[in-house]
Each structure stands twice: as structure tokens, then as C-alpha cells.
Amino acid sequence: MSRGGRPVARRTLLLGAAAAATASCDLSISTSGSATTHAHSHRMDGTLTSVHLAPEESAWSLLMPMGKGSRALVIGLHGKGSNGPEMMDMLALDEHVARTELAVATISGGDTYWHKRRSGVDAGAMVMQDFLPLMRSYAKIPESTSLGFLGFSMGGYGSLLLASAMKPATVLGVVAQSAALWTDPGDSAEGAFDDREDFVAHDVFRRAKALSRIPIRLDCGTDDPFIAANRAFARDIVPHAVTNFDAGGHTGDYWRSHAGADLDWLAAQLS
Numbered sequence: 001m002s003r004g005g006r007p008v009a010r011r012t013l014l015l016g017a018a019a020a021a022t023a024s025c026d027l028s029i030s031t032s033g034s035a036t037t038h039a040h041s042h043r044m045d046g047t048l049t050s051v052h053l054a055p056e057e058s059a060w061s062l063l064m065p066m067g068k069g070s071r072a073l074v075i076g077l078h079g080k081g082s083n084g085p086e087m088m089d090m091l092a093l094d095e096h097v098a099r100t101e102l103a104v105a106t107i108s109g110g111d112t113y114w115h116k117r118r119s120g121v122d123a124g125a126m127v128m129q130d131f132l133p134l135m136r137s138y139a140k141i142p143e144s145t146s147l148g149f150l151g152f153s154m155g156g157y158g159s160l161l162l163a164s165a166m167k168p169a170t171v172l173g174v175v176a177q178s179a180a181l182w183t184d185p186g187d188s189a190e191g192a193f194d195d196r197e198d199f200v201a202h203d204v205f206r207r208a209k210a211l212s213r214i215p216i217r218l219d220c221g222t223d224d225p226f227i228a229a230n231r232a233f234a235r236d237i238v239p240h241a242v243t244n245f246d247a248g249g250h251t252g253d254y255w256r257s258h259a260g261a262d263l264d265w266l267a268a269q270l271s
Helices: 016-022 084-090 123-139 154-164 196-201 204-211 227-237 252-268
Strands: 009-014 027-029 032-037 041-050 057-065 072-077 102-107 147-152 171-177 216-221 242-246
Touching: 041 123, 057 084, 057 123, 072 084, 072 123, 072 154, 072 252, 084 102, 084 252, 102 123, 102 252, 123 154, 147 154, 147 252, 154 171, 154 204, 171 252, 204 227, 216 227, 216 252, 227 242, 242 252
Parallel strands: 072 102, 072 147, 147 171, 171 216, 216 242
Antiparallel strands: 009 032, 027 041, 032 041, 041 057, 057 102
16 A cells, blocks of 8 residues: 555566666666556656766666656755655655656665765766666656756755756756755764865855756755755845745654645746
8 A cells, every 4th residue: 555545556667678778888777676656656666876876776766647748857865864765755755746747756875965075986976977867768858858856954955066067957946955054164064075175165155156047945944953054045145046944843744744835846947
């Protein structure tokens, strides 16, 4: 049974043929996965191994509306301590894809804050170079369609960071839920950056020019430890961003309660 008691049909899905058509020499895709059909959505789950995270496998999930094509793809980036499939379940994203006609894909990127690290790991490159083409292929969404981002905590920061490196016209919009932001490198969480230089190189506050040209929505609870930095980001860096600073903390319940409105907002950017 699915969430809420809805019936679920489950079958085995062979991914090898589709993977062979999309994989580069640096990417290997698992040869099997699963597909789950809900009343109004279709879910695929699998793993990939990327040179950017090797030898670790990354679990991913893709949700698509049933019975119709997807108007755009949204990449979901999880927070520290979470993973791609867990994000899909925690935010109950299957409840919103049919209404919004958006495909949503989540991927596990570890706790590396979605940028290149001294170790050579680069979860951001894995997303953009390996995962994104694969999900576009499965969801049948052409490269010419603009891309959306949805992330919470570490993933909210990562969504802003990855979008800042793209051409603004190619970004549908960014939703950052309780984004893990710091205004000073000395305040950042342990392990978020290799050192002060790494913080500066990947500081989204320093990417104001690019981000001010992209539709951005910021959600953050007023009891969240990141609220001050999110307010500063909205006020000083992206003054025209949509902001929703309301009651709540740094919790899954907060992110889940905002996911529907967030996907509605991303869908509205298509009109």
C-alpha cells in the first residue's frame, strides 16, 4: 500500500537499454531498478555510479505524472544526513506531480554540500553531467526545456549554487527550503567546506549578479537557525525573490508542508 492507503502496483523495470543510450564512458547505470504506479503518478527508482562520486553508488528516484507528459523537470537536492529517495518520501512529492505536471528527480549526493571538494568528490558535477541527462531521457523532457531546482537545508544551498552556474534563461526557478547559508566562513558547519578559500569560492552571496536574474523562492521557518542568513540573502543579494518566512523550524514537517506550494510556484513559472 502507498501513503494514505492508496493501492500501488509494483513491477521490475530493466534499465539497461535506456542507460546505454544515455550513459557516457564515465557513468555506469544499474541494470535493474523498480517502478511504482500510484493513482496519479509513476515512480522509478535506481542507482548510478559516477566518476565524480566513485566508488559510491547514488540512489535516485523519479516521479512523473500518470497519463500525460511532464512539462518540465525539477531536480531535488536533499539535506545533510538524508538521501534522494528519502527526500521524495519525506516531502510526499508524489502528491503534487499530477497537479503540477512536473517531473521530479532526486539523487543521493552524500554530505559534501553539492560542490567539488579537495578529495576530488564533486556531487554537483555528478548531478549536472550524469544525473540530469539520464532523467531527461527517462522523463522524455528535451534539453531545451528549462530546469527547476528544489532543495532543503544543504540541498537548498546546493540548488542555489548549481543554478548560479547556469545560463539564467535555462533555469525555470529555484526553491530553497531552509537553505544552509552562512554570512561568514567561520560560522559554517564542520565539513561543509574544506577551508576559508573553499567557502569563498562557493559562496552564493558572491553570486548575486547571476542569481538576481533567476526566479527564486525562499522558505524558512522563523525558529530555524538559518533564518537570519536567509533573510540577509533575500534582502541584500536577491531583493526580488519570493520569500515565505513563517512559523516553523528546521524539520521534515516544515519542508513537507511547503512542498505543494513550492511545486505550484515552479509550475507557475512555465506560464
